[in-house]
Each structure stands twice: as C-alpha cells, then as structure tokens.
Amino acid sequence: QKEVEQNSGPLSVPEGAIASLNCTYSDRVSQSFFWYRQYSGKSPELIMSIYSNGDKEDGRFTAQLNKASQYVSLLIRDSQPSDSATYLCAVNMDGNNRLAFGKGNQVVVIP
C-alpha cells in the first residue's frame, strides 16, 4: 500500500515564528510532491510543488525534498494568523496525477 505519512499533532506557533511540517512517503519512484493548504470546511489549495532534491522557496514558504530519505517538508516563515489551517502533503505516485494525500497537519498561529 503506497502511503503518505504526516505524523505530527497540531502545531501551535507564535505569530512571526517559523512553522515546520514534515511528510514521508513510501513509494521510492515518486517524482512529484505538493503541499496543499486546507481551511476548515474548504477545499485544498495548492501552495507549493517540488520535483527535485533540495529547497524551493516561494515567498514565505520553503519546500524541501530529499528523495533518498523519502522525505518532504514545508517551512512557513514569519507565520501569520491567516496561515492557521491544515497542511496536506500530497505525492504523485505514478505520474498520472493520482495524488496520494497525507492526513494533514493542523497549524495554529497565535497572535
């Protein structure tokens, strides 16, 4: 069973701090990795995609990918109350856009 794991519990961070989220995946041949943000009762919204090992920065977000360790992470710098949401890690396991999602990590930014 191909899996995407996000094991951390809710993350509370003070406003302005860095939030760090982690994700592991089971399928070694996975090529495409995504982070989606989901506000309560809303749909997933794509915030980052990463395809190569290393870091990718977009504004206050940085995604990090390590294919050897089958690990992808998301850093949110200068966290804002509007960043309070559930962050979903998603992996394209077979190149057909069939995304496998993790269960998500809830982030709460405290003003």
Next chain:
Amino acid sequence: EPEVTQTPSHQVTQMGQEVILRCVPISNHLYFYWYRQILGQKVEFLVSFYNNEISEKSEIFDDQFSVERPDGSNFTLKIRSTKLEDSAMYFCASSEWKGRTGELFFGEGSRLTVL
C-alpha cells in the same frame, strides 16, 4: 482568476437514491478528477478523466459510481443507490498538464449527506 466550480454545495439524500454532482473545470484544462474526503479523514482519489474516457480509477470507484462529460463544459459524478458511507465532501479538480508537472486545482466541493 479561473476556477473550478461545483454544484450543489450541499445535497441531502435518502439512502438508495441517485445523486449527480456537477463540476465546471477550468476552461483550458484537459484532465479532470473527482476526490472525496470523509469528515476527519484523508482526501482520497476516486477517478481521473481525459479525452472523454476514464484514465484511472481507485478501488473506491466501483459500479455504483460513474462519470461523464455531457457537453463541452460540465463534468459530472453520478452515485447510484447511495449508501450511508457515501456521506463525504466530493471535490472536483482539473489540471492542464499530466504527469510530472501536473498541478491540480480543486473546486469548493459538494457536501453529500446520506440519511
């Protein structure tokens, strides 16, 4: 900004009834999907659709489910003889690209409640 639109936003139905959920994907996108999310659980893939046919489906997408693109804009998910466990948020998504560079854009979802 282009967006995926879904109707209805919420539908309540009796067990055993048929339900049709509708989606209008982003106009220049070629690949269409349905995902669902049972309350408190992961987002799960149901089916992908390209060039007027199903390209992939999950084990969830059994004979109870069907998809269709009846015209040039709508993409529908039909659930025949709904069951209690079909209660979930159903998300339509579309993408322009397939494969490595594909990125999905989700609609706001249709909440299905089966009583």
